[in-house]
Amino acid sequence: MNAPYIGQSIKRTEDQRFITGGGTYTDDVNVVGQTYAYFLRSPHAHAKIRGINFAKAKAAAGVVGIYTGEDLTAAKVGGLPCGWLITSVDGQPMKEPPHPLLAQGKVRHVGDQVAVVIAESLHQAKDAAELIEVDYEMLPAVVNAADARKPGVPLVHDDVPHNTCYTWAIGAKDVVDKAFASASHVTTLEFNNNRLIPNAIEPRAALAQYSRGDEAYTLHVANQNPHVERLLMTAFVLGLPEHKVRVIAPDVGGGFGSKIFLYAEETVITWASKQVNRPIKWTAERSESFVTDAHGRDHVTKAELAMDKSGKFLAMRVHTTANLGAYLSTFASSVPTILYATLLAGQYTTPAIYCEVTAVFTNTVPVDAYRGAGRPEATYVIERLVETAAREMKLAPAEIRKRNFITQFPYQTPVALCYDTGNYGATLEAAMKLADAAGFEARRKQAADRGKLRGLGYSTYIEACGLAPSNIAGSLGARAGLYEAGEVRFHPTGSVSVFTGSHSHGQGHETTFAQVVADKLGIPIENITIVHGDTGRIPFGMGTYGSRSIAVGGAAIVKAIDKIIDKGKKIAAHLLEASADDITFKDGVFSVAGSDKKKTIAEVAFASYVPHNYPLDKLEPGLNETAFYDPPNFTYPAGSHICEVEIDGDTGATKIVSFTAVDDFGNVINPMIVEGQVHGGLAQGIGQALLEGCAYDAESGQLITGSYMDYAMPRADDVPSFKVDTKVTACTHNALGVKGCGEAGAIGAPAAVINAITDALGVKDIAMPATAERVWRAMNTKSKKAK
């Protein structure tokens, strides 16, 4: 491999260890004296706890300790915090009922943790847990968002009336209402955005150790943002000083958002590790993941689009009820508001938008950010409306989009965001070409001859990534900063360790970031190590979520590199006996302009660490720089997805015969990795549209889809061989011109799939997941109507 590395599809260096079993996941870490935690969980959706009798369990073989909510109260341990304050339309702050680590007199969803048993072995912990007698008084439960505010419905939290966390709104309602009143056509849709269960391949896991010698804790945890985990856990829950807690998130096997959050389990065992003075390991079983990992989506929405005669969008009006589950998870409040409603302009010049969001508590697993987080929900609203509008207006789907595309940048939307750049027509044109949209009608006819219904669906999405800047986010309720940190450390002989606050849990940062560093420093990629995931080693950073790593974390590293080069110039100037102003840096070499005098950056690094010939009076030794980068704006990846489906007219089974995605992620560092991210995102988006539907029993509140026997994850044969490409408009406000790519597939795909199915069937709407039975019923309803 040779420079320039940026733009090359370099194979992921980390894959060697992942594929050959050399990775170190949390459950791989074992320490002397380790004990095992098992959490006793509620079998009921909603119940009062009259009493807990654990006398027998305490006496069981191998038990080291058993703790319940009472012990935590006695120890003044707090509940889990929420990281984003949303203010209701009436000016009141959102309702933040306590989110206890272990139940305090009441359980609120199936899987709610009641007690922790710590034992010498996991089996002993489980055996002991079976001996705990919990006296439950069952209460009626509510699980559906649409039911949560109805009169007479049980209250999940006694002090939260109508189960309502907040009612929030954005946009000028009067302007929007006026536009609707004068519109020549209004398209209306009502639908649910289905609840999803994240299912990272590695279940959540944690290993907590307390060291009596220095009164310090070390927590290994499968997490996407170790510094945030530590901050929330120490400052808000356990009341520990941060310097006494080290959080290590080693290799992490997928997160998709579900490992952003601070959970009860790792917090409880961190606390308990001091109580029992032993290390404690906890690894979720898959069944536990289903009932404890924060779920995603779960909206009930009514959406309307007003147009003039030509199909020009005049206004959009949206009302959403968002199901937050039983408790406020770490960033739950921001997902259906800040990350959702602000995206409702999509790629269009819709001048007026109003969106009202009511967030409710139910007796279900908490809902929080899941790949896309708010933006898939927004895209689904927009792109289902736009496609439906096109059909009602008898306009081609591409045509109605082109008539409304934003073409002038920067563009200020009516819902707070300001897009810096984009070229939506270019991605749409390219996608249509790649998908052979022109040949579709012929394919539809051929399919009909075979008894199949063929449909084509579009989705032209926008997303906002790299959530920022911190001060604006703060004014919108964020309780954390949104910058990222990077440290670039030259070693004396010229190799480099880069410490990033971003976290890789499958994205390939160790390769992508190294490509950037290698090019910017002009050194071989083999000489670079990317270090992440350890608060003991990396500077304070915010971790990875919202497709932010390269746009924010990468930019922070570049900023640190700029400092390195700046200092390197001064050192080189001294070594070369020139003025720093005359030193240029290119391809790893400092030279004096207009001469052949030069020093490599490795020589400069060596001089800085062995400063015998060094300007010690002006410069510190060493070549080690840290930078914090707080972006001035979001980045706005965008793209066009086109899905082609074929439906079995007898069974209703849908097959995706072709899926095309042309995305604009700004500059692309590693095309192969980007393509992989798109593939994964598309598979998840297709999963949501066709397969994945978390189901609770409305009466009992039991999770029906509690295992892979009932929760359908997409598999290789559920998705086609994707056609993907990229078009580039470089981000205008970060050093790399990058935008982020991790969530795009999951954002754009669901609407494209449902638009294709409704096109094939000739129906207005079909619920997600569009199971074979739902499609069959839609066909039946339609043929009955035709008769």
Place this chain on the structure above:
Amino acid sequence: MHAFDFQRPATLKDAAAFLKKNETARVLGGGQSLIPTLKMRLAQTPALVDVTRLEELRAVKLEAAVLTVGAGLRHSEVATHKDVLIGVPALARVAAGIGDRQVRNMGTLGGSLANNDPAADYPAAVLGLGATIHTNRRSLAADKFFTGLYETALKPGEIITSVEFPLPKRAAYVKFKQPASRFALVGVFVSEGAGHVRVAVTGAGNAGVFRMKDMEKKLAEKFAMESIAKSKIATDKLLSDIHASGEYRAHLIGVLAQRAVAAAIAGKYQ
């Protein structure tokens, strides 16, 4: 998983003797259903008796009119066994379509039948072919063997040793998979023998696998898709759950039965 004793007797006689003495012990086939249930602590047993290595359970014999398959054969072995492929190719195709590769390399014919999962594939083939189940004590016709959801005519301690399939003239199995488990949402096995037709349905019945006798009658008159194109299928005894209503399952039975007939005629076995 709770602790249990593990037995791997050398002979069928030893296995039977152990089970007689230990009435609550469980017979272990490939363990593809039983082991997960034990692991999740949904069931417990004092002892497992592994019968998969018993020679008496591993024979395959193809004769003029019947194929006998040992109950200990793994699905992958049934799927690829020469005598099965020659005698009842549709049975080989059923075995080849069970679960995934890992399941097929572990699961056994006898284990699947004894478990009688209402969505399993083998019960449809066994009932649809009118097979006879041999145990260490007796022989049972398929029609008498499957008695309900996860229920069979097996007595405690009784071990399935082999299954005897009459060779059909033609047969085929068509399955519509439940998207999550990939078990049969509905599976229909159709066979035509000398003077009779059998249609067996799995995945759909609220009491497990069952026969569609009116379809059989019509197909016996004329073995063709159109014979059953207008079959009315009652929904009152069909399963209804989040994956499919009884109504949709009934519809699928009609569609899949026709497809199975077409496949049998085309010699495609699905």
